[in-house]
Amino acid sequence: MKRAAPALALVALALSPLLGMEPRVYLTLTVAGLAMGMLIFLVASGLTLIFGLMDVLNFAHGALFSWGAYAGFSAVVLLNGWTGWAESPSVLLNALSLLAALAAAVLVALALGVVLERVIIKPVYGQHMFQILITLGATIVLEELIRIVWGPNDQVMPVPMSVQGSWDVADVIVLRVPVIAIGLGLAVYAGMLALLHRTRVGLIVRAGVESGEMVQVMGHNIHRYFTAVFALGSALAAVGGLMWAVFRQSVSPAMGGEQLIFAFIVVIIGGLGSVTGSLVGALMVGLSYNYVAFLFPKTALGVNMALMVLVLLVRPTGLFGAAR
Amino acid sequence: MSEVVLEVDGVHTYIGQHHILQGVSLEARRDAVTVLMGRNGAGKTTTMRTIIGLLHPARGGVRVEGRAVDRMAPYEIARLGVGFVPEGQGIFATLTVDENLRVAMHRDDTEHRERLRRMLALFPDLDRFRHASAGTLSGGQKQMLAIARAFVNPQRLLLIDEPSKGLAPIMVEHLIAALRAVKHETTVLLVEQNFAMAEVLADRFFLIDDGRTVREGPMAALVADAGLKQRYLGI
Numbered sequence: 001m002k003r004a005a006p007a008l009a010l011v012a013l014a015l016s017p018l019l020g021m022e023p024r025v026y027l028t029l030t031v032a033g034l035a036m037g038m039l040i041f042l043v044a045s046g047l048t049l050i051f052g053l054m055d056v057l058n059f060a061h062g063a064l065f066s067w068g069a070y071a072g073f074s075a076v077v078l079l080n081g082w083t084g085w086a087e088s089p090s091v092l093l094n095a096l097s098l099l100a101a102l103a104a105a106v107l108v109a110l111a112l113g114v115v116l117e118r119v120i121i122k123p124v125y126g127q128h129m130f131q132i133l134i135t136l137g138a139t140i141v142l143e144e145l146i147r148i149v150w151g152p153n154d155q156v157m158p159v160p161m162s163v164q165g166s167w168d169v170a171d172v173i174v175l176r177v178p179v180i181a182i183g184l185g186l187a188v189y190a191g192m193l194a195l196l197h198r199t200r201v202g203l204i205v206r207a208g209v210e211s212g213e214m215v216q217v218m219g220h221n222i223h224r225y226f227t228a229v230f231a232l233g234s235a236l237a238a239v240g241g242l243m244w245a246v247f248r249q250s251v252s253p254a255m256g257g258e259q260l261i262f263a264f265i266v267v268i269i270g271g272l273g274s275v276t277g278s279l280v281g282a283l284m285v286g287l288s289y290n291y292v293a294f295l296f297p298k299t300a301l302g303v304n305m306a307l308m309v310l311v312l313l314v315r316p317t318g319l320f321g322a323a324r
Numbered sequence: 325m326s327e328v329v330l331e332v333d334g335v336h337t338y339i340g341q342h343h344i345l346q347g348v349s350l351e352a353r354r355d356a357v358t359v360l361m362g363r364n365g366a367g368k369t370t371t372m373r374t375i376i377g378l379l380h381p382a383r384g385g386v387r388v389e390g391r392a393v394d395r396m397a398p399y400e401i402a403r404l405g406v407g408f409v410p411e412g413q414g415i416f417a418t419l420t421v422d423e424n425l426r427v428a429m430h431r432d433d434t435e436h437r438e439r440l441r442r443m444l445a446l447f448p449d450l451d452r453f454r455h456a457s458a459g460t461l462s463g464g465q466k467q468m469l470a471i472a473r474a475f476v477n478p479q480r481l482l483l484i485d486e487p488s489k490g491l492a493p494i495m496v497e498h499l500i501a502a503l504r505a506v507k508h509e510t511t512v513l514l515v516e517q518n519f520a521m522a523e524v525l526a527d528r529f530f531l532i533d534d535g536r537t538v539r540e541g542p543m544a545a546l547v548a549d550a551g552l553k554q555r556y557l558g559i
Contacts (some may be wrong), residue, residue, distance in 0.1 A: 024503045200432070203419070203426060203427050204421055204427055206416075206418070206423075207423075210416045210417065210418055211414060211416065213378060213414075214410070214414040214416070215427070216378075216397070216398040216402070217376050217377075217378070217399070217401075217402050218399075218427065218428050218473075219399050219430055219477075220399055220427075221397070221399045221403035222399070264338075273514075322418065
């Protein structure tokens with residue numbers, strides 16, 4: 001019963017607005033909330049690895065999110081210039097265009113993640129104050145580099161034709177991008193669970209998080225594993241950035257900073273290091289934001305903070321977190 | 325005389341500004357149990373941590389089968405076939421018993437799986453709680469797990485730091501029986517304060533005091549020398 005409490009809380013939260021609104025409006029808001037939650041989960045999933053598991057306060061996660069968005073943006077623009085795939089009516093060519101953007105975002109973020117971990121994170125493991133300072137510094141540098149390479153202004157993200165628009169399902173408007181985000185979020189969730197709990201690499205990483213020293217004396221180079229986990233977390237930030245760019249149809253140098261606070265809230269609500277916690281936390285944030293924005297628009301901005309405070313009051317370690 | 329597997333030669337180790345080891349020398353011979361004894365704070369655990377590479381000596385050398393290891397990382401030393409059971413067991417509390425054993429295995433092949441089966445047969449409690457979180461085990465069971473974890477790999481040398489610490493007498497008896505069953509498989513360097521346990525298990529002893537090796541010899545000689553025991557061990 002205790003283990004099911006977070007899931008029950010999520011269901012209760014999702015059903016509560018039914019008391020005060022029409023079912024059709026409720027369905028529209030719920031779909032939008034789930035989609036927003038999944039988009040937030042894509043950002044938070046990487047932070048779950050880096051902050052939740054490895055205990056690194058990485059404020060550069062937002063900048064990696066932005067770099068992912070811009071790398072994907074460039075891939076789509078360049079590819080569209082050569083082939084016209086994004087503007088083609090072909091679903092296959094549109095999908096290839098998006099996959100190319102995804103590959104570019106992931107590769108750029110993997111490379112940046114390796115460099116950041118090796119150069120600035122490795123010397124400050126276990127030192128939170130230095131982590132905050134050095135990753136804030138990295139954020140400034142990375143955002144300025146975006147302004148130098150791509151310019152300081154917002155740019156329009158070319159979204160492939162098949163991805164634009166919406167479906168009308170029983171009078172409920174369902175945008176296509178959020179549906180893709182939900183699918184991608186579920187795939188990321190399943191992939192992370194499989195990696196952490198079904199592979200030897202995941203086992204060594206979970207052990208290393210608990211005691212890096214013991215893992216070392218068992219013959220595993222934990223530094224190499226931590227570099228890989230940091231790079232993977234960075235790649236997930238980039239995937240989140242790309243999806244936000246497609247969702248908003250624009251990119252801007254500071255776009256990551258806006259999402260970073262959501263990601264931290266979600267990781268804390270979910271419980272440090274819990275992938276399932278991050279997913280449930282992200283869905284809670286997405287749903288409650290959409291419901292409250294409809295019912296009490298003036299209070300929408302504070303709802304996430306209120307949700308975090310409420311969860312921490314009831315469960316100080318977060319929904320799925322274990323005491324450390 | 326049997327072959328020397330481990331040589332520690334005049335090692336000086338600092339922890340921060342503190343000069344903990346000030347000339348420790350010892351050796352461990354093949355397929356024998358060597359016990360390292362001394363009072364609290366004499367430098368026994370620091371010696372073990374220096375051998376496994378968690379601390380690097382400022383002076384002196386550590387060799388495993390003639391190969392210098394004192395500048396190697398712990399994972400490199402472990403890959404040479406050096407196992408370490410630290411003081412306080414060092415188990416992963418959030419992982420299951422099975423996961424604790426599997427993370428220690430260097431390879432997942434027939435030989436390692438067979439060794440794992442043998443360890444589970446030797447420690448039936450571990451088999452019974454195989455899928456339970458290791459953090460829920462009793463102190464004795466955690467120690468069994470720590471030792472089983474070290475034996476799932478074929479080791480050239482096994483370092484065991486105070487395995488009986490904090491255990492009830494009945495658990496110490498079980499531990500002695502388990503170590504007697506497996507000690508012939510490898511060379512063991514044991515740090516132990518429990519003299520009765522050391523007496524049963526060890527072939528040779530080294531005594532350290534204030535970070536220096538002060539005596540060595542066959543275990544029987546230490547057992548017979550009441551003055552030596554009183555002076556360096558307070559018993």
